[in-house]
Amino acid sequence: MKNVSLKYKTIFLSDVHLGMADCKIEDVNFFLKHAHCDRLILNGDIIDGLALKRGGKWTKKHTRFIRLVLKKMEKKRTEIIYVRGNHDDILKRFLPLKFDKLQVVDKFVHSTPNGEYLCIHGDGLDMICAHHPWLMHVGNFGYDFMLWLNRKYNAWRAWRGKEYFSISKVIKAKVKGAVSFVGNYEDELQKLAERNGYKGIIAGHIHTPGNKMIGNVHYLNSGDWVESSTCIVEHFDNTFEVLQFEDFIARLQEKAERKKGKTGAKIICIGDDLPPEEEEEEEDIIATAMVDTYVEEKKISRKKQKAAAKAAAV
Numbered sequence: 001m002k003n004v005s006l007k008y009k010t011i012f013l014s015d016v017h018l019g020m021a022d023c024k025i026e027d028v029n030f031f032l033k034h035a036h037c038d039r040l041i042l043n044g045d046i047i048d049g050l051a052l053k054r055g056g057k058w059t060k061k062h063t064r065f066i067r068l069v070l071k072k073m074e075k076k077r078t079e080i081i082y083v084r085g086n087h088d089d090i091l092k093r094f095l096p097l098k099f100d101k102l103q104v105v106d107k108f109v110h111s112t113p114n115g116e117y118l119c120i121h122g123d124g125l126d127m128i129c130a131h132h133p134w135l136m137h138v139g140n141f142g143y144d145f146m147l148w149l150n151r152k153y154n155a156w157r158a159w160r161g162k163e164y165f166s167i168s169k170v171i172k173a174k175v176k177g178a179v180s181f182v183g184n185y186e187d188e189l190q191k192l193a194e195r196n197g198y199k200g201i202i203a204g205h206i207h208t209p210g211n212k213m214i215g216n217v218h219y220l221n222s223g224d225w226v227e228s229s230t231c232i233v234e235h236f237d238n239t240f241e242v243l244q245f246e247d248f249i250a251r252l253q254e255k256a257e258r259k260k261g262k263t264g265a266k267i268i269c270i271g272d273d274l275p276p277e278e279e280e281e282e283e284d285i286i287a288t289a290m291v292d293t294y295v296e297e298k299k300i301s302r303k304k305q306k307a308a309a310k311a312a313a314v
Contacts, residue, residue, distance in 0.1 A: 004256045005034045006248070010110065012232035014043035014121065014204025015224035017087065018065060019056040022151065023048075027245050028225045029061060032068040034252055037233075040069065040078050041108065043204045043222055044085025044121025051087070073101045081108050085205065086123035112238050115199025117218070118192070122203035125188040166227055186221075190214040202232060209242045 017023045048056060072078040082104045084091040091097075097104040108119040154164050185206055193201040200218030209223030209230040220240055223230030229245035 004252055004259060005036050006251060006255065008035065008037045008233040009236050009238070010039045010041065010234035011035060011037040012041045012043055012119070012202055012220070012222045012234075013046075013225075014085070014222045014231075015045045015207055015226065016042075016065065017045055017048040017051060017224070017226055018062045019048045019052040019058050020226065021051075021056065022226045023062075024225045024229055024245075025059070025061045025065065027229050029064055029068060031231070031245060031248060032065065032072070035233075035248070036072070036076055037078060039081065039110075040072060041081045041083065041110065041119055041202075042069070043083045043119055043202065044123070045087040045204065046082070046085070048087045049090055077101060079103075081105065081119070083108055083119055083121055085121035109198075110202065112199070112234070114238060116197075117200040117202050117220075118196065118198045119202045122185070122189060122205035122221075125185060125192065186210065186214060186219055190217045190219055193217045193219075211240060211242045 013028075016025075016028055018025070052058065069080060073080050078101065080102045082091075082102070084095065084104065084106060091104055092106070095104060095106050106120075110117045110119050150166060157164070189201045189203055193199075194215065194217055198217070200220060202220040202222065204222050204224070206221065207224040207227055208221060209228050209232075210219060210221040211232070212219055218240075220232050220242075222232045223242065231243055233241050233243045235241065
């Protein structure tokens with residue numbers, strides 16, 4: 001399996017939330033290791049600055065994610081587009097930024113033979129994020145609690161020999177307010193694309209993967225790597241697909257079996273197929289220092305905002 005990979009024209013990945021306890025880091029690292037593309041679009045909330053500020057943990061596996069992305073740029077000459085999100089919004093002050101095959105931007109226009117697609121994280125069209133940031137923090141707290149409960153519940157289910165069950169996905173699917181929010185969000189993105197003459201729009205933010213037509217606009221959402229473990233892939237025939245991690249594993253398995261010329265080949269343990277942790281220790285130190293700087297910048301920014309608010313009140 002080590003030498004087996006799948007190739008796509010473009011991969012759209014969002015909401016990895018590095019630094020968050022519920023980030024499915026082994027899954028996304030395995031995916032990056034075995035999926036190659038000409039262009040990789042990281043569509044926001046790759047690093048979760050809010051989680052890190054609240055005491056989230058940055059591990060070597062998170063550093064490995066960064067390393068895998070950089071190696072794609074260095075060895076495969078993959079074009080990397082990093083679109084900022086609301087959890088990594090400290091990047092705003094540096095935008096736009098470009099060097100070699102890497103761009104860090106607020107939005108990106110992806111061109112296809114069928115038309116142009118606007119790539120944005122989507123937080124700007126979330127009215128809570130845009131106009132009520134304090135309410136967003138309350139929502140983040142509630143979401144974190146729901147994920148914590150989900151983690152404990154599934155640990156109990158695993159002990160009982162039962163399969164994984166996502167409480168949060170069920171709540172989002174059945175609670176009327178959550179369903180209404182997702183629907184309104186999709187409609188706002190559709191209107192934005194239509195106003196600006198885009199064929200489609202590709203977003204993240206709401207952790208709900210999607211691939212459908214809304215009016216004349218092709219709406220795509222890459223989902224997340226906290227609950228859904230999904231991304232958007234563009235094939236070489238210019239079609240788009242929401243790719244589930246489980247489906248990716250199955251296709252990789254099929255390719256491995258064809259390559260070996262027999263059935264029954266087994267996928268090795270996901271964690272075992274990644275670069276060894278002791279490899280390139282210097283890169284670990286650099287990446288960790290970058291994250292520490294990121295968190296410190298967040299704290300300084302908050303202090304400046306509080307100071308400015310006090311001065312204005314006086």
